[in-house]
Amino acid sequence: MERVILHVDMDAFFASVEVIDNPKLKGKPVIVGGISERGVVATCSYEARKYGVRSAMPVYIAKALCPNGIYLPTRMARYKEISEKIFQIFYKITPYVEPLSIDEAYLDITELKKDPVSVAMYIKEKVKNTTGLTISVGVSYNKFLAKLASDWNKPNGLKIIRSDMIPKILLPLPVSKIYGLGKKSAEKLNAIGIFTIEELHHLPEELLTEFFGKYGVEIYKRIRGIDNRKVVISRERKSIGRETTLRSDTNDKKELEAYIKSFCSSISKTLITKGLSGKTITLKIKTSTFENHTKNKTLPMHISKEEDILREALEILYSIDFQEKIRLIGVSVSSLEETKLQQLTLFNSDF
Incomplete structure (x- = not known):
């Protein structure tokens, strides 16, 4: 039997939520993200996209393209609240839901044995009635084509790609x-x-x-x-990390070290709370010319303690010869597994 896969994608999600919460924004170029000059656009309304504004674009470039845009900070708690309502609709249709992000998912509706376009229309109507938001849906026999279809005629789109096409x-x-x-x-x-x-x-x-x-x-x-x-159906978390855009570009490693210490403390608390540990430490940097670079180190054992993560992250930091100043820095821990035994520090003298 040929599979039936839906890819559902919420249209300009963060910006659309802002418009729903404040109808005065309707029809205006809304840009959501870091609102400082060093911030980055998280998403924007379709009105803003007409000016060339795009996700992941530095805010200062967005403001040059769209000086009359309405720039708003992100409200993740609100977006998660709306996202949960939408995903509840998905799970009432099928248990075969693969979340890709807060505003995007695959659904396998093969076992429903119902007209896939009718199912897609039902989802679109239910989301609209429940949240006031529009959603684009792609229908096909595999994930690649379903995702391609959902982007075909956004916003509020619906496209089916059959094998005979x-x-x-x-x-x-x-x-x-x-x-x-x-x-x-x-x-x-x-x-x-x-x-x-x-x-x-x-x-x-x-x-x-x-x-x-x-x-x-x-x-x-x-x-x-x-x-x-x-x-x-269940997607294991692949990594836990923290990153930030710096107030000003720098290649001062002592200054960067302060950020890394804060990240490692936060990451360690999250790992321990979730009963996880990891063995690959990755340092991420973005240069002043917006080039991304990562360098990682994989350890022989899993760790979760703050001092262990920090030691490895700093070792990576001091192994890098910066050719440019840095505007963003981040640390992440991956290759995760559940922590079954009380972990000793890598450098415990009693080990």
């Missing part, structure tokens, strides 16, 4: 539409004259593997409508 419907699309293919990878393809999926279709699997490693095989399959990934 493949590959014809994909061919005119830009390679940037391939889920998982990042901006740099798309630029790499553009550099050799590959701009559309049709042009990519002519490349052999071996060349894509040479270009992108193992992921090249996935790209080769996806543009031919093949994606065997299942909807994962």
